[in-house]
């Protein structure tokens with residue numbers, strides 16, 4: 001039996017929508033489409049109609065339900081805290097159960113369930129990288145040379161690393177005696193595409209004498225399959241992560257990816273009691289580092305003469321959990337950084353997992369709204385706390401012809417730490 005809540009289980013929450021429309025002003029998709037089915041209120045009305053069997057599950061319904069980033073911005077601002085992202089995810093599972101998964105969702109499911117396949121794919125792409133991709137000089141990213149399914153030809157992709165993060169580090173790295181231990185949930189983008197972010201996190205933990213355990217059998221957080229409506233894959237991945245993080249002491253589990261944080265925190269926790277216990281221990285790395293006094297320690301280091309101007313982009317999956325102060329506190333404390341607030345820092349970048357694959361043109365429009373704020377800030381770097389946002393922001397910046405590079409806050413912190 002499925003552990004997921006279906007639309008019937010969410011009926012009370014669906015009925016809590018009072019149709020006030022407060023969500024409209026905060027929905028990035030509605031800002032582009034200006035159609036009621038694009039916003040939370042419209043999606044909840046569709047879910048309601050489906051429950052009452054007033055509506056066929058036709059192409060139009062499927063298309064309307066696919067137009068959501070699951071960013072949580074509406075939930076954040078809703079007076080009744082209607083969990084639209086959960087309701088949309090349940091509607092997508094219902095669609096998949098009745099009509100079958102899309103081909104893209106099937107491929108995503110196969111890939112995220114098989115870490116070995118991801119590694120082989122990465123190695124293969126790395127080996128023929130020059131043949132498949134061309135460099136984008138202004139961003140140090142890559143673009144496809146040939147058309148490929150589900151990847152827009154004008155999309156900037158990160159360079160392909162030669163080794164995954166988990167392959168280049170031991171399972172346990174001891175810190176100081178009497179100091180805390182954390183377990184690290186690496187997530188796929190960090191492990192396979194941005195291993196340097198994990199290296200930066202390890203350097204920060206070492207500076208604070210914190211021990212770190214990296215469970216080798218951990219899997220994907222499941223968010224790509226949640227967005228694709230593939231409930232079975234999500235449950236399989238949850239079983240793997242349950243086993244990987246049930247061993248040993250119940251340490252705090254840290255993530256360095258905003259989407260993994262919501263995937264392993266909120267979504268995983270909704271699948272059962274044991275999952276709730278583990279999900280309840282998930283914290284963003286920047287929150288843990290800040291609480292362990294890293295910003296205070298950094299502020300005591302002598303300021304550098306040459307400081308880089310850095311702006312910060314709030315990933316929706318952290319912002320909607322109220323995690324906005326910690327990344328800024330760390331950036332402000334850095335001796336080599338001059339932090340500048342930018343206009344629209346809290347605006348969604350438009351990635352949204354499968355959303356940017358199905359709705360690339362709208363995803364680009366949502367993202368492009370960030371460009372003026374980045375330009376006006378005068379920052380040389382845009383820092384954020386999510387590998388997915390990093391990829392999307394670099395794409396936005398390159399398309400706008402701006403000079404900025406995108407980095408993770410952890411990379412800047414690690415760069416300024418004494419050796």
Ligand code: SF4
Pocket residue numbers: 016017018019020021022023024040041044074077078079080081082084
């Ligand atoms: S989802 Fe919330 S904010 Fe939007 S119309 Fe319903 S009650 Fe209002």
Ligand code: SF4
Pocket residue numbers: 026027028029030038039040043067068069070071072073074075084085
């Ligand atoms: S989750 Fe985001 S994209 Fe989806 S309806 Fe809410 S605000 Fe709009």
